[in-house]
Amino acid sequence: MxxxxxxxxxxxxxxxxxxxxxxxxxxxxxxxxxxxxxxxxxxxxxxxxxxxxxxxxxxxxxxxxxxxxxxxxxxxxxxxxxxxxxxxxxxxxxxxxxxxxxxxxxxxxxxxxxxxxxxxxxxxxxxxxxxxxxxxxxxxxxxxxxxxxxxxxxxxxGAVFNNRYASAPLMDDIAAAQRLYGANTTTRTGDTVYGFNSNAGQPWFQAGTAASPLIFAVWDAGGVDTFDFSGYAMPQVIDLRQGAFSNVGGMVGNVSIAIGVTIENAIGGTGADTIRGNSADNTITGNGGADVIDGGLGTDTVVFSGPRAN
CATH class of the missing domain: 3.40.390.10 (Collagenase (Catalytic Domain))
Incomplete structure (x- = not known):
């Protein structure tokens, strides 16, 4: 030593x-x-x-x-x-x-x-x-x-993690490590869900209850992927653009998407969420609450939980 x-x-x-x-x-x-x-x-x-x-x-x-x-x-x-x-x-x-x-x-x-x-x-x-x-x-x-x-x-x-710390590389770490070693192009090439109902295989991508914290930056090499934050009741900001941050589960700036990654779909919680899509063909589910949804570019689908007249 x-x-x-x-x-x-x-x-x-x-x-x-x-x-x-x-x-x-x-x-x-x-x-x-x-x-x-x-x-x-x-x-x-x-x-x-x-x-x-x-x-x-x-x-x-x-x-x-x-x-x-x-x-x-x-x-x-x-x-x-x-x-x-x-x-x-x-x-x-x-x-x-x-x-x-x-x-x-x-x-x-x-x-x-x-x-x-x-x-x-x-x-x-x-x-x-x-x-x-x-x-x-x-x-x-x-x-x-x-x-x-x-x-x-x-x-x-400007972020708030409520006295918690990341347990995996964040956005700039991903860029730096990939500059030294290249990107792992075999990581999660299938259809991956992050958050609730996650199949991403790492604990920092998984939320089990409304009290579960999440802090992560996504590197994903392919598939049709989904942010599922349906188990949270507080207002959230969910942004599917690469390089963007989302405010999820009562924190601020705690979820981000690495450069070069496409997340296609988002599921909001029961609060008044703001959800922004990207240039892919997104499916966005507001899931209750007075949501504001902007699909961005692409041919997007918005799933409503109430009667069409509402």
């Missing part, structure tokens, strides 16, 4: 599960594959190109750190340290990471470094340094609305 840390421990089963989930999230969007390595008779190994471990002290109390892979500009570490991920397990959110928790985003963020992504600007956590959006961000989108690699709250760019 790095010489400026102490208190090494192996990842727990919970941490391993979230690490595998986080690597799968990066593989979903980019043409990168992770293969788990284990030594004979053990679930652990020291012989992988990307190693994970816990520390309890050091790094000026940082929550975690990672080294860029070898051959990348920046802090690649020395020797075998390149690409390794270190987590401060003395912090409860890191010891027990959960969906939409800060510990899960921390692990996702550090894996981002390990595959070659930097922070959006030239800042880094260090003792006695107060890093702020106003002083250190050099472009508007440097917030956790757009990228898990940012240090700054989504509220800086």
């Amino acid at each position: 790095p010489t400026d840390t102490s208190g090494f421990s192996q990842f727990t089963a919970a941490q391993i599960a979230v690490a595998l989930q986080s690597m799968a999230a990066w593989s979903d969007v980019a043409n990168i594959t992770f293969v788990r390595v284990s030594d004979a008779g053990s679930q652990y190994s020291n012989n992988a190109t990307m190693l994970f471990g816990n520390y309890a002290e050091g790094q000026s109390g940082a929550a975690a750190f990672a080294y860029l892979p070898g051959g990348m500009p920046g802090a690649t570490g020395t020797g075998s340290a390149a690409g390794d991920v270190w987590i401060n397990s003395s912090l409860s959110y890191n010891a027990n990471p959960v969906l939409y928790g800060y510990g899960t985003q921390t692990l996702l963020h550090e894996i981002g470094h390990a595959i070659g992504l930097s922070h959006p600007a030239a800042y880094n956590a260090s003792a006695g340094v107060n890093i702020t959006y106003d002083q250190h961000a050099i472009y508007f989108e440097d917030s956790r609305q757009y990228t898990v690699m940012s240090y700054f709250s989504e509220t800086n760019t």
Whole structure:
């Protein structure tokens, strides 16, 4: 382990599960594959190109750190340290990471470094340094609305996640990872539903009850796809255009669509929703409430829930 840390421990089963989930999230969007390595008779190994471990002290109390892979500009570490991920397990959110928790985003963020992504600007956590959006961000989108690699709250760019954090790459992360590795063109090529009744296969795309939070950016490689937000009762803004954000389930700017993705259909909730289509042939279902629907371009179908006279 790095010489400026102490208190090494192996990842727990919970941490391993979230690490595998986080690597799968990066593989979903980019043409990168992770293969788990284990030594004979053990679930652990020291012989992988990307190693994970816990520390309890050091790094000026940082929550975690990672080294860029070898051959990348920046802090690649020395020797075998390149690409390794270190987590401060003395912090409860890191010891027990959960969906939409800060510990899960921390692990996702550090894996981002390990595959070659930097922070959006030239800042880094260090003792006695107060890093702020106003002083250190050099472009508007440097917030956790757009990228898990940012240090700054989504509220800086107008979003509201209600003290939750993304558990998968966001819009700018997808673009950056695809620039390095290319896009994964095999991800969800069938007809995929996101939200309620989801068949997308990842937990951050699934809503089970009216209280279920959603925070995600969609990368989808094909099929006729649907945003189903039918289980929510509050007013929502649902936007099917690529590069756009939607306000879903009581949050603001919490659902987005990556550049190059087409989502064809939308199902609103029982509140007064505003739904905007795209240039594809959309089917839009208002699903109750005093909705405002703009199909955009294309030959669109709007499904009404009440009598035609209404």
